[in-house]
Structures are given as structure tokens and as C-alpha cells.
Amino acid sequence: MEPRAHHIIIGLFTIVVTAAALVFALWLGKSATDRDWAWYEIGFDHAVSGLSEGNPVQYSGVEVGDVVDLYLDPEDPSHVRALIRVDENVKIREDARAGLVLANITGSMSIRFQGGTADSPVIEGNRENPPLIMAEPSVLNSILDNGEALVSKADRLMTNANTLFSEQNSENLTAILHNTRVATEALMAHGGDIERLMERMNAASVRAEQAAAEVTGFADNADRFLKNQGQETFTALNTAIASIQTTATRIELLTANNEGSLNEGLQGLGELTPALRELRSTLRNLNHFTRRLEDNPASVIWDRGTIQEAPQ
Template identity: 60%
Template structure:
């Protein structure tokens, strides 16, 4: 009798649980049907893999509705029209953006609304006349769409890397590393000479700096000389040139004023030349006569032979 009572209690508890679950489901369905919804049709110009009926619709991460239907656009099969409903209290505006987000790691997708400024008008859509929203491509979908191209590029990159690290290139790289090591060992062996060379270069740099300072000082002195004494010399030369210009101007005026007299003087000098020649000839004859007179005065004067006395 006791086991039978236990079975009755268990059956009664199960029946009460089922009835309560049915009442809860009816209440939930009634509550869902009593809510007011706004309906929207979202147009996607790319694949919507992972999106299906019943998937949630989010607004900035909060669930506000669900997906009712998906179908291809009859005018453009590359586009997909997604019919969703959203709680009417949610302000979906004309500036609101729609896109897809990953719902879980299984690849299921959800529709997500975001943005929407207060100044933008609210979109109102009914079940028979839903408001149209154009979806924006998501970064995730672009990544998935371009996955094949990325894999191809990655494969090409790995192939090029294998070619770079081929056996021949590995041998060449090993030789380069060995040469580098030998060069570094040689440098370490001659570090004293390198230190001396660097010291000489440092000294040469110091001397070059000193020479530059001296050249700068000489340039400064030359500049001062040109600015001070050179200026006075230039002033003196300018004054001298002005004097020369005045003198040349006076000579030009004098020549122009006495042009006739100069022409007459030049003509007189031309007539004086024959007289000078005759005077030169006369002076030459007179010189010869004087010389003969000194040598033989009597003969020169009387024109006869000179009488010489004979000694007894």
C-alpha cells in the first residue's frame, strides 16, 4: 500500500508541473502577442550566412526583437531582404544603422541596430508596410568574404618564405654570418689601432675647429676693415673720380673752344718742318767751318796754302 501512495504522489506532482508549464507558456504567448511591434525590412547587399528565422534583433547589444523571415530580392538575387520586428517602444530612426554581428562561436548571426540621432525622424513600419532599411557591410562579413583571398596570399607568403630559406640561400647566409664574425674578430684584434685612429681623427677635428675659428676671426676682421677703412678709401676714390671727371670736362670744353687755334697751330708746325731742316743743315755746315777754322785758321780764312816757317 505504501509504494502505491508514493506513485500517486509522484504522478500528481508531475501532472501539476505539466499544467503549470502549459499555463506559463500560454501566459508568455499572450504577453508576447499583447506587445506592440514595429516591422522593418532590412536589405543586405552581401551574404547573410548564419542568420535564420527566430534569431534575435539587437539594439546596441540589447535584444529588442527577432527575425521573422528571410528571402532573396526578386529584382536583384545578390541582395537579401530580412523581415524583422522590433518593440515599438524602441526608437528606430532614419539615421539608425543596421548590420550583422556574431551571436556565438557556432557562427550564428544576429541583426543589430546602432546609432540614430535625436534630430532624425522615427521610422514607422507596420506588418503590411514595413519600413525599409539598407544594411551596412560589417567588418566581420568582409573578413569572411575575403577569407579565400587572405588564405591565398598567406600561402603565397609561406611559399616565398620557403624560397628565401632554401638550401642555397641558407648556405649564403651562413657564409655571410661567418664573414661578419671574422670581420668583427679582426676589428676586436685591432681595437688598439682603431682607438689610436679615432684619437687622431678627434685631434684632427679639434684642429679643424680651431682653423675654422681662425678663419672666422679673419673674416670678421676683413669685414670690419671693409666696413671702416674700406669705406673711407671708396669715398676718396669717388672724390678723385669726380675731380678727374671735372678735369676731363674742362679739357673737353677747352678743346672745343680752341679748336680753330689748334688747327692753325698744327698747320704752322707742318710749315715749320722744312725751316727746321734747313736750320739743321746750316748748323751742320757751321760746325764743319768751325772745326776747319780751329784746325787751319789761315787757310780757312784766305783760302790759300798755309805758309810754314823753315827752321834755320
């Protein structure tokens, strides 16, 4: 009798638990049905592998709805449309961005909204005419879409790497490393000579700098001499030449005015003609020296040679 009572109690407990579970499920279903939704259509211009009906819709990481339906765009089969429903209390604004995110490691995808400012208009969504929101391509989708190209590039890279490290190239690389080591050891062995060479080069550069300074000082002194004493020399030479020209003019006038007397006393004045010739030669030489001094004063002043006689 007692075992039969235990079985009745267990059966009643099972029936009560099952009924409670059914009531809870009906309550949840009624709650979900009574919930107010905003409906939107998300457009994708790329593949949506991993996205399926029932997958969650998130806003900044918080689940706010789910995917109701997936279908191809009738006008362009390369585009996919996803009908979603979002809690009506969540405001989707015009500057909000939609995209796909990886939901778990199995490859399941979720639709995620992010962004949106408070002053942007709200998109009103209804079941009969849901507004279209174009999704932005995600980095993960780009990687998946370009996976074949990446694999091909990786294969070419491995092929090129095998070619680069072929037996012949390995031997060449070994030879280059050996030569580099030999050159390094030679440089280290002659380190003292290289150091002394560098010291000599430094000393030579110092001497060159000193010589340049001396040349600069000499040029400055020559410039000051030409500006000061050279000008005085030009003035004195011009004065002497003018005086000589005046004297020569007077002598010529004197000779012309006393030509008769000179003819009579030609025997006594026989040396006057050579004197005049020498005077004219001296005047020509002075004129020649003055022209040289004006053209190149430095060469005339520092030249130790004597003044050459001007051609007759």
C-alpha cells in the same frame, strides 16, 4: 496499501506539474501574441551566413525583437531580405544603422541596430508594408567573404618565405653576417686611431674657422681703407695730374709765343726739348696709373711692383 498510496500521490504531483507547465507556456504564448510589434525589412547586399529565423534583433546590445523570415530579393538574388519584428516601444529612427554581429562562438549571427539621435524622424513599421532598411557591411562579413583571398595570399607568402630562406640565401646571409662581424671587430681594434683621427679633424675645423675669421677681418680692413684713404689718394692724384697738365699747357704756350727767340737761342736751350719729352712721358705714366687705380684699386695699392712706363 501504503505503496499504492505513494504511487497515487506521485502521479497526482506529476499531473499537477505538467498542467502548470502547460498553463505557463500558454500564458507566455498569449503574452507574446498580445505584444505590439513594429515590422521592418532589413536588406543585405552580401551573404548572411549564420543568420536564421528566430535569431535575436538587438539595439545597442539589448534584445528588442527577432528575425521572422529570410528570403532572396526577387529582383536581385545576390541580395538578401530579412523580415524582423521589433518591440513597438523601441523607436527605430532614420539615422540608426543596422548590421550583423556574431551572437556566439558557433557562428550564429544577430541583427543589431545602433546609433540614432532624438531629433531624427521615427521609421514607422507595419506588417503589411514593412519599410526597407539597408544594412551596413560588417568587418566580420568582409573577413569571411575575403577568406579565400586571404588564404591564397597567405599561401603565396609562405611560398615566398620558403624561397627567401632557401639554402643558397641562408649561406649568403651567413656570409654577410660574418663579414659584418669581421668589419666590426676591425673597427673596434682601431678604435684609438679613429678617435685620434676625429680629434685631428676637429682641430683642423677649428683652424679653418680661425683662418676664415682672419680673412674676413682682412677684407673688412681693406674695404675700410678703400672707402677712406683710397678716396683721399684718388683726389690727390687727380689734383697732381691737373697741375701737371696746366704746367704743360703753359710751357707749350710759352714755347709757341717765343718760338723765334728760342730758335735764336737754340744752342743755349738745347736741353729744353729733352725736358719736355720727359715731362710728357711722366704725364702719360700718371694717366696710365690713374686708369689702373680706377679699374682695380686693390691690386694697385697692394702691388709692390713699380709703375711701368706707358708706351710712347
